[in-house]
Amino acid sequence: MKRITTLIILSFTVMTNVVFAQEGRIASKGLAVDSPEGAFHTHEFTRHAVGDDDVLIEILYSGICHSDLHQVHGDWMPGSYPMVPGHEIAGRVTAVGKNVTKFKVGDLAGVGCMVNSCGECEHCKGNEEMFCDEHKTVYTYNSRDVFHGGEITMGGYSNNIVVDEHFAVKIPEGADLRRIAPLLCAGITTYSPIMFSHVEKGDKVGVAGFGGLGHMAVQYAVSLGAEVTVFDITEEKREDALRMGAVRYVNVNNTEELKGLNNTLDFIISTIPARYEPLMYVSMLKKDGELAIVGLPANSECPSISIGVLPYMANRKIYGSLIGGMKETQEMVDYSVAHNIYPEVEVIPAEGAAIDEAYRKVAAGEVKFRYVIDMSTLK
Secondary structure (H helix, E strand, C coil): HHHHHHHHHHHHHHHHHHHHHHCCCCCEEEEEECCCCCCCCCEEEECCCCCCEEEEEEEEEEEEEEHHHHHHHCCCCCCCCCCCCCEEEEEEEECCCCCCCCCCCCCCEEECCCCCCCCCCCCCCCCCCCCCCCCCCCCCCCCCCCCCCCEEEECCCCCCEEEEEEHHCCCCCCCHHHHHHHHHHHHHHHHHHHHHHHCCCCEEEECCCCCCCCCHHHHHHHHCCCCCEECCCCCCCCHHHCCCCCEEEEECCCCHCCCCCCEEECCCCCCCCCCCCHHHHCCEEEEEEEEEEECCCHHHCCCCCCCHHHHHHCCEEEECCCCCCHHHHHHHHHHHHHHHCCEEEEEEEECCCHHHHHHHHHHHHHCCCEEEEHHHHHC
């Protein structure tokens, strides 16, 4: 009898804890898809409560990244649906936990690709949370949140988000809020390898792919005093590349324009999100030059390099780069605003049909740079 009574008490305690855990959850509304081929529609859900170290952010703008398409379509891994994408977020803080010191209510804040990690391993302590040794990096959407019961995260195509203050960046007052959201992915993805490879004044830099990522890479490299050559497959972007400071534009479909480029560049960043030939760019590097790959095509479209060619590459280096840690992301935002470096954007309403059309144009290569959703128009 005593054992039965104990079990009843334990069961009641567990049930009570579950109820308490549900209290304080944040009502949210966003735009979601229910399948890889689905159309966007309004979706209501809840987020975890604002914890002691968390901030609640009213989302004002959310960028559309090419990787959103890959996630929605399951190009890299199976998705969890309904899915609310979006990891380029700008908004305003509306509530803070009792331990929060970085933000106060009313501050502008941004959220990028991550919302949590273990915080204790070598990589996390070294400001590289995206490489958490404990495999506890929690991404902004379509990711299992091991710190909140394993629930699947929902992204920035929504009216709010709850995040640990460490994973939110401060946006300076006076920043162009419409255009700052894409910095949280496109900005840091290109800024990080450019800084890692110590690009400096006088360096000859190549930017392969002149889209949402590529046009950010051009601006950062130019701001550092590099001489930039842009590579793309269309004539439509030539004028824009030169306007942003590139000294040369190469249409890779024109073989005449490719002549004389071998052994001429110190650094190349590839932002190409489709199948291409990486060794063409490797051959353009000087001895000891570096090729940073940040563009990530669908698994079925990923190019490959035979290891048989590596010993003959004259110490040229190829490396991949994945966003950047939170410390560097804050540095990137501050640098961008100080140097007036922003993405060029087209703002669209928070409507399912508008996002469906934006996705179609991104997939078809019909958008020059970046779409940004005005989340204040969400109904």
